[in-house]
Amino acid sequence: MIKIILPDGQEKQFEGPLSVEQIASSIAISLGKATWGAIIDGKYYQRDEIVTVGGKLELITEKSPQALQLINNSASLLLAHTLQEMYLDIVIAQSEASGEGFYLDFDLNPSIKEGDLAKIEEKFKQNLASHLQVQKVCEPFAIGAKRYKNNSYLQELLQSANESAICSYQIGDNFYYQPFDVVSFKLIKAFKIMGLAGAYWQNNAKNKMLQRISAVSHFSVSQFEEMLKELNDRKERDHRKIGKDLEIFTFDNLIGPGLPIWLPNGMVLKKIIQEYIREKEWEYDFVEVETPVIGTDEMYKISGHWDHYQENMFPVMERDNEASVLRPMACPHHIAVFNYKQRSYRELPLRIAEHAILHRFESSGSLTGLERVRMMTLTDSHIFVRNSQIKDEFKRCFKLINEVLTTFNIKVDYYSLSLRDPNNKEKYYDDDQMWENAEKMLQEALDELAIPYVPMVGEAAFYGPKLDIQIKTVLNHEITVSTLQFDFLLPKKFNLSYINSKGEISTPTIIHRGLIGTYERFIAILLEQTNGVLPLWLAPTQITIIPVALTASHLEYSQKLQQQFKQLKIRTIVDERDERLSYKIREAQTSKIPYQLVIGDKEVAENVITYRQYGSQEQITMPFDQFIIQLNDLIINKK
Numbered sequence: 001m002i003k004i005i006l007p008d009g010q011e012k013q014f015e016g017p018l019s020v021e022q023i024a025s026s027i028a029i030s031l032g033k034a035t036w037g038a039i040i041d042g043k044y045y046q047r048d049e050i051v052t053v054g055g056k057l058e059l060i061t062e063k064s065p066q067a068l069q070l071i072n073n074s075a076s077l078l079l080a081h082t083l084q085e086m087y088l089d090i091v092i093a094q095s096e097a098s099g100e101g102f103y104l105d106f107d108l109n110p111s112i113k114e115g116d117l118a119k120i121e122e123k124f125k126q127n128l129a130s131h132l133q134v135q136k137v138c139e140p141f142a143i144g145a146k147r148y149k150n151n152s153y154l155q156e157l158l159q160s161a162n163e164s165a166i167c168s169y170q171i172g173d174n175f176y177y178q179p180f181d182v183v184s185f186k187l188i189k190a191f192k193i194m195g196l197a198g199a200y201w202q203n204n205a206k207n208k209m210l211q212r213i214s215a216v217s218h219f220s221v222s223q224f225e226e227m228l229k230e231l232n233d234r235k236e237r238d239h240r241k242i243g244k245d246l247e248i249f250t251f252d253n254l255i256g257p258g259l260p261i262w263l264p265n266g267m268v269l270k271k272i273i274q275e276y277i278r279e280k281e282w283e284y285d286f287v288e289v290e291t292p293v294i295g296t297d298e299m300y301k302i303s304g305h306w307d308h309y310q311e312n313m314f315p316v317m318e319r320d321n322e323a324s325v326l327r328p329m330a331c332p333h334h335i336a337v338f339n340y341k342q343r344s345y346r347e348l349p350l351r352i353a354e355h356a357i358l359h360r361f362e363s364s365g366s367l368t369g370l371e372r373v374r375m376m377t378l379t380d381s382h383i384f385v386r387n388s389q390i391k392d393e394f395k396r397c398f399k400l401i402n403e404v405l406t407t408f409n410i411k412v413d414y415y416s417l418s419l420r421d422p423n424n425k426e427k428y429y430d431d432d433q434m435w436e437n438a439e440k441m442l443q444e445a446l447d448e449l450a451i452p453y454v455p456m457v458g459e460a461a462f463y464g465p466k467l468d469i470q471i472k473t474v475l476n477h478e479i480t481v482s483t484l485q486f487d488f489l490l491p492k493k494f495n496l497s498y499i500n501s502k503g504e505i506s507t508p509t510i511i512h513r514g515l516i517g518t519y520e521r522f523i524a525i526l527l528e529q530t531n532g533v534l535p536l537w538l539a540p541t542q543i544t545i546i547p548v549a550l551t552a553s554h555l556e557y558s559q560k561l562q563q564q565f566k567q568l569k570i571r572t573i574v575d576e577r578d579e580r581l582s583y584k585i586r587e588a589q590t591s592k593i594p595y596q597l598v599i600g601d602k603e604v605a606e607n608v609i610t611y612r613q614y615g616s617q618e619q620i621t622m623p624f625d626q627f628i629i630q631l632n633d634l635i636i637n638k639k
Helices: 020-027 029-034 067-086 114-129 141-146 152-161 221-237 239-245 264-283 297-303 331-339 387-407 432-449 519-530 552-567 581-590 601-606 624-636
Strands: 002-005 011-014 037-040 043-046 055-060 091-098 101-107 135-140 165-171 174-176 190-200 209-218 294-296 317-319 322-326 350-359 375-385 414-419 453-457 466-472 478-487 509-518 543-547 572-574 595-599 608-613 619-623
Touching: 011 020, 020 029, 020 037, 020 055, 067 091, 067 101, 067 114, 067 165, 067 174, 067 209, 091 152, 101 190, 114 190, 135 141, 141 152, 141 165, 190 221, 209 221, 221 239, 239 519, 264 350, 264 387, 264 509, 264 519, 294 297, 297 322, 297 331, 331 350, 331 375, 331 509, 375 387, 375 519, 387 432, 387 466, 387 478, 387 509, 414 432, 432 466, 432 478, 478 519, 509 519, 543 552, 543 581, 552 572, 552 595, 552 601, 581 595, 595 601, 601 608, 608 624, 619 624
Parallel strands: 002 055, 414 453, 543 572, 543 595
Antiparallel strands: 002 011, 037 043, 037 055, 091 101, 101 209, 135 165, 165 174, 190 209, 294 322, 317 322, 350 375, 375 509, 414 466, 466 478, 478 509, 595 608, 608 619
16 A cells, blocks of 8 residues: 655555556546656656655646756756767766756767757757657666766766666666656757857866757747747846946956956946945944955964865965965954054954955856956955944944945845854854854844844854845856854954953954955946946946037037046046947947937037937937036936
């Protein structure tokens, strides 16, 4: 007797083994037809797979959250088979799928070219139409591993999997090791290859460069078309494309991967943001310092970064019996600022801020434009407080962060309360009382602020809990923009002290504050959330002045206007190219310049300006002084 527990808690009993389809049909005939497969007590079964043991049932249909994941899993398997048929010498390395698509990595010489992708897509669709059958085959590890003895990539994956059995998928005479669940190929109704690129094996630049095909699939043709539109929209809103189109930043492999180069437009944008951040920090009583971009290995051993963060640090530089490292964070440096003299309780809170240049060795496979880089500038601060000041200072810092993000109109996804995993004594400093006190205090502060947070166990820093403000990128990456962290540990490690009101020695607490995170990541977020249409106060070029004709009168008036704007610190260019007026206006729109001034005979004769705002067809004529009042209102109020 097999007992199946339905999602609503009801129980159904069956005399003996039966398929998933039969179980679903016993509930409702329509459900049997709609079912793709099932999860019973955590184990996945395909639609026609025989169930021999009971448990809690979850039926999988196209309405299930994992539906697209299963479709993309299955499409990646069929693509592997398609490539194997077309290229007999190909070595399939690995694939990864999500609800938004998949990629397949492989090794082939000579390599596949862009021109081959159409043929691969056509062959895939032919295989799809031929209703190929897939069989799951599970074997003892020794037997299963022999099937892939000539595939070094799969051998590496199998050894790291550390399993007693290997489950493969058989299509005809070919076997494929893909450690995920699939559905019938006939459920794949749409498929498209999105691109061909290179990818290091295991995202490690020391390994061989493989090829990667990215693709998407769907169970619905109409929904697939909508998905393609959304993916194209995301591509247009990807900060890497916007950054290139607007000439904000670039990279050069000769300089090094993950090392951003700020172009003139990007430098203007970065400096404007920095000026605003400095104004806000001054308003909130922060004092700015500048500290070295390197530190001794001994300093990071004391702080604990050496033990907990070394894999993300650049290699040690050794010379003349000295060992230094590019700093991954500036905490110890700011501790040195606090510690250079004996402090009094009257000096606390001491709010030390720095636009700190940091270096972190991110894996080459994880580098993503400005979102994830190896050299960055962090809006960093460490606030040294008495214990009685912790909550109030946390609230004050959150108010500052909230004001800044609101000014930039940044859309927050959610607030993460990052807590330690109390069972992980290796990752987190082993002091239960310290952790319990810190987490309790942080939760109380959040509750008093009525911030709707999501507890995330195991996401804390090694020295304390933190509040992370999370953002979703157009690539659906979840990244942190701002952070506040409590730290009771580093003050002890560095023997920090101040003289309290009783004349006794006391230990301060540190609050780590990342105001907008790194400039690199923040500007990536800003470009994506604005689609590159920056508000006037942030736009690298605020106005383009376009003379209707390259006559002396038009050019002289345009240049005169530019000098007047320059005196008012308004950033302008004069487009003196010998091109059609319509072309110049269209290019200014493409460059997303907030205002275009068109200067013709009327403007020269009447000493006025005619402007057109980005995204508008309307042309408005007014005196220069009136236009300046309008601009200043937008710039001062940061609109």
